[in-house]
Amino acid sequence: MKQYYYTDGVNKYGPMPIEELKTKGISAETLVWYVGIDNWIAASQVPELKAMFKDEWNSKNESSFWDAESKNIDTTENHEIRDHALNVLSSQWGIAIGTFLVYTLILMVTQFIPIIGAVGSLIIGGPLLLGLSIFSLKLSRKQFVRIEQLFEGFQNFATALGAYLLMVLFTLLWMLLLIIPGIIASISYAQTFYIIAEDETIGPMDAIDKSKKMMYGYKWKYFLLNLSFIGWILLSIMTLGIGFLWLIPYMQVSRARFYDLVKHNNI
Structure with a gap:
């Protein structure tokens, strides 16, 4: 049994x-x-x-909330994506804030190391971002999360580093033309690390190409999702940055949810 x-x-x-x-x-x-x-x-x-529990959950409008089969990026509004993130985080704020705080502190400390700070940030930036993507996906999917998942990206170090460097390079090259092309390019690459998180065998360039295809037709929606946090960003600045402890997990889980929804359209 x-x-x-x-x-x-x-x-x-x-x-x-x-x-x-x-x-x-x-x-x-x-x-x-x-x-x-x-x-x-x-x-x-x-x-x-x-x-x-079907009847009980339906009466509370719970099971429909988690019915992924009935949701995709075309049928889901951005406010629903944000609502999902808040619902997920309602019982996970502690582990979420702790993990994102460790991520931020590691990058900040690395940057302050004399001479090698900038290079060090480039080297560990990719693996840490991959670990953060793994953590965010699991959190968004209501799976078991732990702070150690932040470092799982180092298990796929070469791919994470390669993808990170390529994304930085491509974005900078587009920025040489104008700011807007650079922003569009960065949005096109937004799903790269979620893709690597789910497929350890994929190469850096293939992950970037897959992200570009996945975001085709959805870049504006993704831009608006991020823009919708502008009020919270300003409020966090007014609190001397303290608000970012809650805002960053809120944004990252929303982005992870966006990935799951847009991925559904590309299956």
Whole structure:
């Protein structure tokens, strides 16, 4: 008999059979795990749990929120993407803020190292960004996350470094023409590290090309998604940067959600 575990974000409970799990009043986004899957996933992603709690979750409008099959980038508004991010983060603010803070501090400290700071930032920037993408995707998908995932990008160091350097180079070359072409180019490359996070065998140039194809027709929507945070950015500046502790995770999970939605259109 399959035994389940679930977590409230702090403690883990189990093992227990599905009948006992039913008495726990779990929600659609409660993280569960059982032998046979690699990561913790939302309860609504488990067919037998979705069937068991269907009426209860529908009455609370929960299961439809996690029904990825019914969503894609064309049918999802940007405010829904942001709502998804806030819903995900509501029980994960601690680990999210901690991870993004470590990411920022590592880059800041590296840049202050005399002589080698700029080079060091270029070398570790790619692997760290890949790790951040892995973390953000798992967070957006309501899978189990831990701060160590930030460093998983170093396991694919060559690809991460190559993709990062190529993206910087291509963006700078476009910037030589005008600012706007540079912005458009950077948006075209926006999905590169999410693609590498899901396919460790892909090469840097192939990942960039795939991102460009994936973003075809959706660059404006992605631009508007990022532009929608401008008010929060100004507010964070007014708080002497403290607001960025919450804003950066909010933006990154929104971007990860955008990737999953736009990817759905390219399957």
